[in-house]
Amino acid sequence: MDTLIGTYADTPAKPQFKRLAVLGVGLLGGSFALAAKHAGLAQEIVGYSKSPSTIKAARAAKVIDHGADSALHAATDADLILLAVPVSAIGPLLKQIRIGLSPHALVMDVGSTKGNVVAAAQEALGDMASRQFVPCHPIAGGEHSGVQHARSALFDGRRVVITPMINNPDRFVEVASQIWEAVGGVVSIMDASEHDAAFAAVSHLPHLVAFAYVYAMARQPKGGSYLQLAGPGFRDFTRIAASDPTLWRDVFSANNTEILQQLQLFKQAIAGFEAQMRQGNWSVMESLIRQASQSRKDWASPSPADDIA
Amino acid sequence: MDTLIGTYADTPAKPQFKRLAVLGVGLLGGSFALAAKHAGLAQEIVGYSKSPSTIKAARAAKVIDHGADSALHAATDADLILLAVPVSAIGPLLKQIRIGLSPHALVMDVGSTKGNVVAAAQEALGDMASRQFVPCHPIAGGEHSGVQHARSALFDGRRVVITPMINNPDRFVEVASQIWEAVGGVVSIMDASEHDAAFAAVSHLPHLVAFAYVYAMARQPKGGSYLQLAGPGFRDFTRIAASDPTLWRDVFSANNTEILQQLQLFKQAIAGFEAQMRQGNWSVMESLIRQASQSRKDWASPSPADDIA
Numbered sequence: 001m002d003t004l005i006g007t008y009a010d011t012p013a014k015p016q017f018k019r020l021a022v023l024g025v026g027l028l029g030g031s032f033a034l035a036a037k038h039a040g041l042a043q044e045i046v047g048y049s050k051s052p053s054t055i056k057a058a059r060a061a062k063v064i065d066h067g068a069d070s071a072l073h074a075a076t077d078a079d080l081i082l083l084a085v086p087v088s089a090i091g092p093l094l095k096q097i098r099i100g101l102s103p104h105a106l107v108m109d110v111g112s113t114k115g116n117v118v119a120a121a122q123e124a125l126g127d128m129a130s131r132q133f134v135p136c137h138p139i140a141g142g143e144h145s146g147v148q149h150a151r152s153a154l155f156d157g158r159r160v161v162i163t164p165m166i167n168n169p170d171r172f173v174e175v176a177s178q179i180w181e182a183v184g185g186v187v188s189i190m191d192a193s194e195h196d197a198a199f200a201a202v203s204h205l206p207h208l209v210a211f212a213y214v215y216a217m218a219r220q221p222k223g224g225s226y227l228q229l230a231g232p233g234f235r236d237f238t239r240i241a242a243s244d245p246t247l248w249r250d251v252f253s254a255n256n257t258e259i260l261q262q263l264q265l266f267k268q269a270i271a272g273f274e275a276q277m278r279q280g281n282w283s284v285m286e287s288l289i290r291q292a293s294q295s296r297k298d299w300a301s302p303s304p305a306d307d308i309a
Numbered sequence: 310m311d312t313l314i315g316t317y318a319d320t321p322a323k324p325q326f327k328r329l330a331v332l333g334v335g336l337l338g339g340s341f342a343l344a345a346k347h348a349g350l351a352q353e354i355v356g357y358s359k360s361p362s363t364i365k366a367a368r369a370a371k372v373i374d375h376g377a378d379s380a381l382h383a384a385t386d387a388d389l390i391l392l393a394v395p396v397s398a399i400g401p402l403l404k405q406i407r408i409g410l411s412p413h414a415l416v417m418d419v420g421s422t423k424g425n426v427v428a429a430a431q432e433a434l435g436d437m438a439s440r441q442f443v444p445c446h447p448i449a450g451g452e453h454s455g456v457q458h459a460r461s462a463l464f465d466g467r468r469v470v471i472t473p474m475i476n477n478p479d480r481f482v483e484v485a486s487q488i489w490e491a492v493g494g495v496v497s498i499m500d501a502s503e504h505d506a507a508f509a510a511v512s513h514l515p516h517l518v519a520f521a522y523v524y525a526m527a528r529q530p531k532g533g534s535y536l537q538l539a540g541p542g543f544r545d546f547t548r549i550a551a552s553d554p555t556l557w558r559d560v561f562s563a564n565n566t567e568i569l570q571q572l573q574l575f576k577q578a579i580a581g582f583e584a585q586m587r588q589g590n591w592s593v594m595e596s597l598i599r600q601a602s603q604s605r606k607d608w609a610s611p612s613p614a615d616d617i618a
Contacts, residue, residue, distance in 0.1 A: 139538070139541075210601075212579045217604070230511040231468065231512065233548075234512065237519060241605040262525075266522055269522070269525035277569060285558050290554040291524055293523075
């Protein structure tokens with residue numbers, strides 16, 4: 001980590017690590033391991049998962065070099081540690097590994113919410129938090145979870161948001177940025193609260209809406225026969241509704257307030273559209289649709305349509 | 310149209326037409342013209358559009374052989390006529406072409422709602438309706454409208470729902486089925502009311518929800534900066550929100566009752582999810598998400614993910 005930050009403006013320095021520990025070897029953890037190996041970021045990769053069969057699968061697929069029998073064992077002697085577990089597990093995991101943390105180890109997470117992760121890290125690590133932990137959120141993943149879907153290109157061109165702890169030294173954040181850039185990511189730095197407000201709007205609410213829509217759809221008496229008629233519009237609209245229930249329960253819990261606030265804005269919009277439909281105001285309805293359609297057309301997709309994780 | 314229906318069980322008969330008239334040369338009309346030419350369904354294809362520049366573009370791209378200066382001119386002497394216009398334009402268009410209709414001409418539409426099309430055809434054509442008109446809905450299209458996106462494979466593997474007029478002879482419906490099969494479609498036959506109820510659930514409500522979500526998203530003070538952080542989940546969830554405003558205003562108007570009924574079911578589901586979030590019932594919340602996630606996983610996508618129109 002003793003990189004010469006700032007002197008390689010055009011050819012960013014790539015940090016080098018001896019031992020990367022990936023705690024939670026699912027889609028994100030496994031893909032980070034593959035990408036880190038591919039980028040030459042780490043000489044050795046050790047993995048830990050609660051499920052022994054996951055470790056076995058990850059070793060068989062050469063996603064990790066070794067498996068560890070506990071998070072503490074995996075983290076001990078590692079100089080880079082990635083926590084790739086649901087956000088509610090980050091605090092407990094940090095407590096488990098704290099005793100084995102090398103004083104120079106850099107610890108990062110990949111959680112979709114950040115305010116709660118900052119708080120959990122502060123609580124678990126105390127003063128060590130700002131010297132060891134950098135909260136990160138790579139905007140990658142998808143409805144296919146599990147190490148069997150891991151691929152080294154998962155982060156290619158993807159935004160990675162870093163929300164530094166209040167006392168993280170700049171240089172420490174810089175190294176974290178270089179790591180994500182080395183695996184293909186495009187780094188943005190912002191406050192945890194700003195992050196959580198933005199992602200409630202662009203990600204968490206859409207997941208809530210998609211879950212509720214599919215729930216309503218599937219439970220109605222003729223839902224099964226209706227679903228047989230569903231086409232590509234339905235497929236794309238509901239893709240995120242197949243996402244992991246535990247992970248999303250955690251996100252809804254962690255970012256409750258912001259999501260409920262976005263939900264109110266959405267419900268107001270739905271009520272507005274519904275009122276026009278009930279009153280038969282079709283020119284107003286068309287104008288509302290036109291505004292939405294134009295906003296969506298103006299939005300520049302961050303990645304090509306075939307890049308679905 | 311004098312095909313020997315029923316005698317070619319294993320090698321379905323392919324109808325042959327001298328002159329196909331496509332009224333409305335957009336994505337669907339243009340793609341049908343290309344597919345019909347490709348399949349050898351029609352010897353000659355004439356197109357009409359309200360906009361002269363569309364006809365010019367369609368001729369330049371060899372989507373149609375000739376342009377006509379009116380719908381009536383296009384339809385006169387045609388033995389197959391496709392109405393590929395927003396559903397509200399179908400009745401007026403049928404009235405315009407009625408006088409020129411050859412007694413053997415088969416007329417089909419591609420509208421997303423069918424109850425209103427059946428009624429409009431009855432009103433415009435009277436007794437002629439059941440002898441000349443078969444209401445059809447190919448489940449194809451997408452947010453990219455316009456003849457420049459037309460392609461002959463648009464209907465490949467796509468479901469095409471036919472909702473016969475009450476007095477359509479079976480054989481007449483059979484010919485319409487063979488036409489859609491010849492361009493790659495997979496035909497289902499059902500009542501118009503059954504069609505409208507099902508598509509309110511699997512297509513129209515998702516469009517309404519996606520429009521309302523993007524509207525709420527884009528209009529909030531920080532919407533613009535939030536949108537810059539949106540990723541692939543947002544991209545797919547909102548793809549249908551870029552759809553054509555005029556077309557969708559018509560769908561919402563034509564299928565108002567069924568859509569509002571589906572909207573109530575959705576709002577109840579949203580209220581249920583919201584209540585669990587407000588009360589912090591995370592195990593119930595997880596169970597709701599799990600049911601939705603499983604339903605979506607159990608759904609078999611009708612076409613591969615790269616087949617986005």
